[in-house]
Amino acid sequence: MKRFLRKVTMTLVLGCILSVGFGQSRSKDNDATRSRAVVKVLPESKKQKIIxxxxxxxxxxxxxxxxxxxxxxxxxxxxxxxxxxxxxxxxxxxxxxxxxxxxxxxxxxxxxxxxxxxxxxxxxxxxxxxxxxxxxxxxxxxxxxxxxxxxxxxxxxxxxxxxxxxxxxxxxxxxxxxxxxxxxxxxxxxxxxxxxxxxxxxxxxxxxxxxxxxxxxxxxxxxxxxxxxxxxxxxxxxxxxxxxxxxxxxxxxxxxxxxxxxxxxxxxxxxxxxxxxxxxxxxxxxxxxxxxxxxxxxxxxxxxxxxxxxxxxxxxxxxxxxxxxxxxxxxxxxxxxxxxxxxxxxxxxxxxxxxxNVQVIDAQSSDKDILSLAGFNADHKMILQLVNLKNEPVVVKLENIPTMTPRVVTSTEHKLWSEKKANLNAGTLTLDAQSVNTLVF
Known part of the structure; x- marks a missing residue:
């Protein structure tokens, strides 16, 4: 009887561990899904200059x-x-x-x-x-x-x-x-x-x-x-x-x-x-x-x-x-x-x-609800605007951007103007729901 109880207990513990592991896997999968929005900047593809x-x-x-x-x-x-x-x-x-x-x-x-x-x-x-x-x-x-x-x-x-x-x-x-x-x-x-x-x-x-x-x-x-x-x-x-x-x-x-x-x-x-x-x-x-x-x-x-x-x-x-x-x-x-x-x-x-005075360059987004506009200003700094149309935060992977830490200005309904230095972890940035974001590199 004791041996039977030990087996049941072990089974339950293993089940919990697997359940937690599976939950973590699902969580990672969800994060990965959220990270699939990619914005690729194409510096060689010049558009108009905003005068x-x-x-x-x-x-x-x-x-x-x-x-x-x-x-x-x-x-x-x-x-x-x-x-x-x-x-x-x-x-x-x-x-x-x-x-x-x-x-x-x-x-x-x-x-x-x-x-x-x-x-x-x-x-x-x-x-x-x-x-x-x-x-x-x-x-x-x-x-x-x-x-x-x-x-x-x-x-x-x-x-x-x-x-x-x-x-x-x-x-x-x-x-x-x-x-x-x-x-x-x-x-x-x-x-x-x-x-x-x-x-x-x-x-x-x-x-x-x-x-x-x-x-x-x-x-x-x-x-x-x-x-x-x-x-x-x-x-x-x-x-x-x-x-x-x-x-x-x-x-x-x-x-x-x-x-x-x-x-x-x-x-x-x-x-x-x-x-x-x-x-x-x-x-x-x-x-x-x-x-x-x-x-x-x-x-x-x-x-x-x-x-x-x-x-x-x-x-x-x-x-x-x-x-x-x-x-x-x-x-x-x-x-x-x-x-x-x-x-x-x-x-x-x-x-x-x-x-x-910004020379606009091409910026392509993989997600129609993430709007992207890029360019270089008179000081040769890259400017990147990202507008998140979704009603939820989105993780965006940025490609072909400078390696330096950008200044990020964000506007949302509840915080109309906020500024910060953003550490782009593996080139990703989380955009608040329904937000306008300007990055200066």
Whole structure:
């Protein structure tokens, strides 16, 4: 009987040992499964160079004053070299009061000129893009309309008079030259509508006028309302060889693009390459009507979606200059008094702190839910951004990276900004659930 009990006891002990060993094996198997995400950096495969992480400063169009505290704070902290500003061309006055050069007497226009001079002299802005949303009711076919307002062709000259007056004043009196001009989202009519054919006719008139006035200003090629219509709209404009010399960067806005395949962004890159033009994303964002939802910009979901669309813009469209919508108190990334920073502010810093003047290189991920973007900055340091879309932590194996210990900046819903030195054990790194991570080697 005792011998029997000893056998039973031994059997139970061995069973427990095997069970524990099997459990450990399963645990290791699980770890191995989690570690199967591989990001391989390909330093020899060069993409575009990101010239500037910039922003929109369009309050002159919305508030009648081009300057505000949020704008001043972002200029001071982010130091953008490329910005986009808005020129208001419609005022609730008799049109004769601000027709032609009289536009220069309007307080909002004076405010814009002063702001641009300040941006250049104090904050180091080197490139200005100027856009127009609305023109006087007297010059359009449908003055009662809020959007899709079509300028009467016989009044193109009067619109050009106003734009030219502003550009010359900026150059001669304020020492600011504008590189590019556009009508905002004219393909969709938000708020002035142009067909490609009408765009060509306007450029044929305005291009030579700007040249004769001694201006270097040419036109954004597109400045479209979203990613998908960009190639068709821009291709039709470029079909007229007489105006190609007036076309600047192929530009688009990234609204309404979250559910598009990556190939739509790649089509933009291909068209720009065909014509030898850079790609600019002149409004970087994901939801153009987010402002209709209370506190939309104060939650993590808004910020994380911005991180995802930004990644795709840089990864697939070949964007060299981005302009966040906006870096003022409009789709703001911080409170109006600048004291409270919203989650999207921290995602923005992943770009402004690390991606200016970066030569992008290829980085391939084995897992579609681990987004990767890599490059070398001006100091020849490798920058690697990893976005974990999963709702759980993931172990990622990194290949072709420097041997040094990287600085890692991570943003999550519960910890918006954390920094550490990461010891990459066997070249692996654990990414928090739903996180944005920037590694600097």
């Amino acid at each position: 500037s992480i910039g922003g929109n400063y369009c309050q002159a169009n919305y508030k009648g004053d081009a300057w505000d505290l949020v704008g001043e704070a972002t200029l001071e902290e982010f130091k953008p070299t490329h910005v986009r500003v808005a020129l208001p061309l419609q005022f609730w006055l008799d049109y004769k009061v601000y027709k032609g050069k009289r536009i220069l007497k309007q307080p909002a226009v004076i405010s814009l000129l002063r702001a641009m001079k300040r941006m250049k002299e104090k904050y180091g802005v080197v490139s200005f893009t100027l856009s127009v949303w609305r023109v006087p009711n007297e010059l359009v076919e449908n003055p009662e309309a809020y959007n899709k307002r079509r300028i009467k062709p016989e009044y193109y000259g009067e619109v050009i008079d106003m734009i030219e007056a502003f550009l010359v004043e900026a150059k001669e009196r304020y020492d600011v030259e504008v590189d590019y001009f556009s009508f905002n989202e004219s393909n969709g009519g938000y708020m002035t509508l142009f067909t490609p054919e009408e765009t060509i006719e306007f450029f044929k008139l305005a291009g030579p006028r700007f040249e004769q006035a001694g201006l270097k200003t040419v036109f954004l090629w597109g400045d479209t309302s979203s990613t998908k219509p960009t190639v068709a709209f821009a291709s039709k404009i470029a079909a007229d060889p007489s105006i190609v010399k007036y076309l600047g960067p192929l530009s688009f806005h990234s609204w309404w693009s979250e559910n598009l395949p990556d190939s739509e962004f790649e089509r933009i890159a291909a068209l720009a390459k065909k014509w030898g033009r850079p790609v600019w994303c002149t409004e970087l964002g994901h939801n153009a009507v987010a402002h209709k939802t209370k506190d939309y910009n104060k939650n993590w979901d808004y910020a994380f979606r911005f991180a995802k669309i930004s990644h795709r813009v840089f990864k697939y469209s070949g964007t060299e200059v981005s302009m966040f919508w906006t870096w003022q108190n409009n789709y703001e990334i911080m409170s109006a008094d600048t004291l409270t920073k919203y989650p999207v502010y921290y995602i923005t810093r992943h770009q402004t702190d690390f991606w200016n």
